[in-house]
Amino acid sequence: RKAVKLSDYEPPAFEVETVDLHFQLTEDCARVRTRMHLHRADGVDLHEPLHLHGEALELEALYLDGQPLAMDDFLLTRQGLSIERVPDRFELEVHTLLRPQDNTSLSGLYRSGGNFCTQCEAEGFRRITYFPDRPDVLSRFTTTIEADRQRYPVLLSNGDLVDSGDAGEGRHWVKWVDPWPKPSYLFALVAGDLHCHQDTYRTRSGRDVQLEFYVEHENANRTGHAMESLKKAMRWDEDTYGLEYDLDTYMVVAVGDFNMGAMENKGLNIFNTQYVLASPETATDADFEAVEAVIGHEYFHNYTGNRVTCRDWFQLSLKEGLTVFREQQFSEDMGSPAVQRIQQVRLLRSAQFPEDASPMAHPVRPESYVEINNFYTATVYIKGAEVIRMYHTLLGDAVFRQGVKRYLERFDGQAVTIEDFRQTLAETGGRDLGQFGRWYSQTGTPRVRVRDEFDPARGRYTLHISQSCPPTPDQAEKKPFHIPVAVGLLGRDGQALSLRLSGESVAEGTTRVLELTGSEQQFTFEGLAERPVPSLLRGFSAPVILEYDYDDDDLAFLLAHDNDPFARWEAGQQLALRVILRRVQGQASPNDSRQVIQAFQQVLEAPDLDPSLAAEALALPQEAYLAQHMDPADPVAIRAAREALRTELAQALASQWRDTYRRYRPEGPWRLDADHIAGRRLANLALGYLGATGAAEDNGLVQQQYHRADNMTDSLAALALLADREDEAAVTALDDFYQRWRQTPLVLDKWFRVQAMSRHPRVVERVQALVQHPDFDLRNPNRVRAVIGAFAQGNPAAFHDDSGTGYRLLAAHVIRLDAINPQVAARMALPLSKWQRYDASRQKMMKNELQRIADAPSLSNDVYEVVSRSLE
C-alpha cells in the first residue's frame, strides 16, 4: 500500500476560491451539489490536470463552466477524479450521492441517534463530494441544507445563518455562510431534532456572541457545565493571548457516536457526548474536568488550527501540540497547576513513552504514513505539547505569548509549517531555537544522566549532565537535543538554597534552568557550605527519562522537603517504584516497605496537607509505568507486587486512612468547587486503601458509600472497589448500577469499563461475557473503548494473562471491528504492537494474533498499517 511522504509535498496546483454546497437529506440517501470556483495557482503549468479527492461516492453529474462532462472527459478512480485541460479559471459543479445511513466508519456524513452529522478531519470531506481535500486549500464556504422539517427541525453548518425557507412537501431549507476561508477538514453539517441551550457571551470589545449547545432532548439539563466552561475558555483566551472570538455564533453539537473526543469545525464544533454532558449524578469530578479541558481545547483551535492551519498533515502537531499546551495552561489556571502537571506527566509516561518505544514510534512530525488517522497519537499531541512547553520555559511567559500573537498575525488565513512557528518565536525572543528541530524529527525518549561532585574546600557543587537517545527502527543515530533541565538544590535542613552558578556574582532564585545542548556538559554552583541534595527536572521541564543515583533516603527526604511540588511527588513515585520492582525481582527487604509506609504516613500527617496534592502523592505508580522499568515486563508479577505493597500500606496505616476518609469526605450536598473536589479525591483514595485492609468494617464502608452516594464520583469509586471482589455485595452493586443506568449510555459505559478494568481473578471471563452483552455494540466507539480499550490498555495483568486469551479476544474484535470502523479498529490493535516488551512466550502469542489480523481478508489501510509495522 502506498505511503504518503513529507518529502513529496507539492503546493496545490489549483485554488478553490468559493464552495457552494447544497445538501438534500432523505431517509435513504443524501444528494450533494457542489459548485466551486477554481483557478490555477501561480506558476503552475497549463497542462497540469485538476485532481479532486473522492471516496465511497456515487458521481451523478459533473459540469465545467455550465457544460456537462461526459465519462471520457475525466478519469474516475476509487480515490478521486482528474480532469485534463481545464482553463485557468473556471466553475465546476459536482453532483454526488451518498448513503449516510450505511456509513459506520463515522467519517464523512453519517447518522448518529437518528440525526445527521459530519466528521471531516482528516480526510472525511472527500466522502461528501469530490474536492481537493487537503489542508492547504482554503476556501469560502456557503452551505444550503434541505430536509424534512419535522424530523430535522435543526439544520446547522459553519458561519452565520443568512436565509431559510419552506421547500414544500413538509421540507425546509436553510443557508449558512462562513466568512472565513477554511480548509475542507473544518467543514461541518448537522441535521436533527435537538434541544438547544442558549446563552450569550460579551467579548472584551463589547460584542455579543450567541452560544448554543445542541443535545438530544433527554440530555437537556446536562449542558450547564459545558456552557460555563466555554465562557471561561473565551475569557481566558482574551486575557492570556488577547484573542477574541471572530463570529457571531459559537455552536456545539453533542453526538453519541464519535471516533474521538471532539472536533473544532469553524463555528460548529461537534463533540462526543462524553465531553459535553455532565451532571453530578452521572459524571465524576474527572469527567467535569475533562469537559472543561476539551471545551477549552476545541475553542482554542479557533485560532491555533483554524485561523492559522497546517500546510499538510505532517504538520499536525503545529495545531495539536500548541493547542494541547494552551489547553494545559487553561486547566492549570482554572485549578491547581501542580496537580495538573502531575497528571500531564502521568499521561505522557503511560501513553507516550510506550508508544515511543514501540514499532509504531514516530517523530512529533512523522515523515510518512499510510493512513493519517493513525497519527493522531500521544506523540503528536502530548509530546508535541511538551516541546511547546520547552519553548515557553526558555522564552518566559511574556515573550512566548508575544511570539504566539505575532505568529497568528503573520500567518492569519494561511496554511503553514512547524518551522514557521518556531522561526516566529525565535525572532520574538531573539534566540536561536534551531536545535529544537530535532525534537520534531527524531524518534524516541531521550535519557538524561546526571552525576554530581562536591568540592567542600571550595564550596563548589558540579552537575555533569549527559544525554543519549536509544536507536529506533527508523533512526540508528540521534543527535543531541536542546533540553532545558530545571534544577534546585536543598540544604540538609530541607531548605531550598539560593543558587549561584560559576561566573555569577550573586545568588538568585531557588530554581535554575540549565540548557543542555551537547552530549555532555557540566554546570557548577558556588558558595555551598555542604553537599546539597539535588532536585532535578523540576516541573518535568523536558519529556525525558532522568537518571540519577538517588538513594532511598534522598528520595524520602525530597518527598518531605522539596519546594517544587512536581519534584516532591516524583520523589515519592520513584521510592515506591523501586520498592515494587525489588519485590518483583524477589529482592524486597522488610525495610523497603517500612520506608514507604513511613513516607506515606508523613504525607498524611503533614500539618499543611494539600488534599489534592496528597492524593497524587499517595497513589502508587501505575502498572504501565512500572512495566517500563522491567525488561522483559511481567504485568502479572507487577500487579501482584503492587497489590502486595498496597495491602501493606492499607493495613499499616489503616487508622490514618480511616481518619483521612472521615476528615476529608465533604459534608453536605455535592458541590463542584475546589475544596469538595479535593476532599472527594483524597477520601476516595483513602477508601481505596481501606478496601484492601480486609477488615469487615472497611468493606462495609465501601458498600455504604456505594449505596448512599449522591454523586457519580463517590458511587463509581466504591463500585470500582466492589467490582474487584467476588462476593454477594459486589454482584448486588453491579446489578443495581446496571438497572439504574441502563438507559444512559455514558453511564452504562462506566459499568462496562469498571468491570473490564477490574482486578477480579476471573476478569477475562467477565470480559468475554461483556462482549456478548445485549448492550455491547461494536458500532459505538465509546462502548468499544469502554470494554475492549479498557481491558487491553487499562488492565495489563488481565490482558497479558499467560493463557493468551486476552490477545485472542482482542484480535478477534479488531478483525470484526475493522469491517465497521477502521479508525477505531486500528487504535484498538495498538496494545499488540508492543510485543517486544514481553517474554518469549507472550511475544509469540502476540505476534500470532497480529499475523491473524494481517491475514484477514479486505483489511483497511488503518489496521494494515498498524499490524504491518508491528510485524516488520
Ligand code: HT7
Ligand atoms: N482535531 C480533532 C482531531 C480529529 C478527530 C476528531 C473527531 C473524530 C475524528 C477525528 N480525527 C481527527 C480533535 C482535536 O484534536 O481537537
Ligand code: ZN
Ligand atoms: Zn486538537
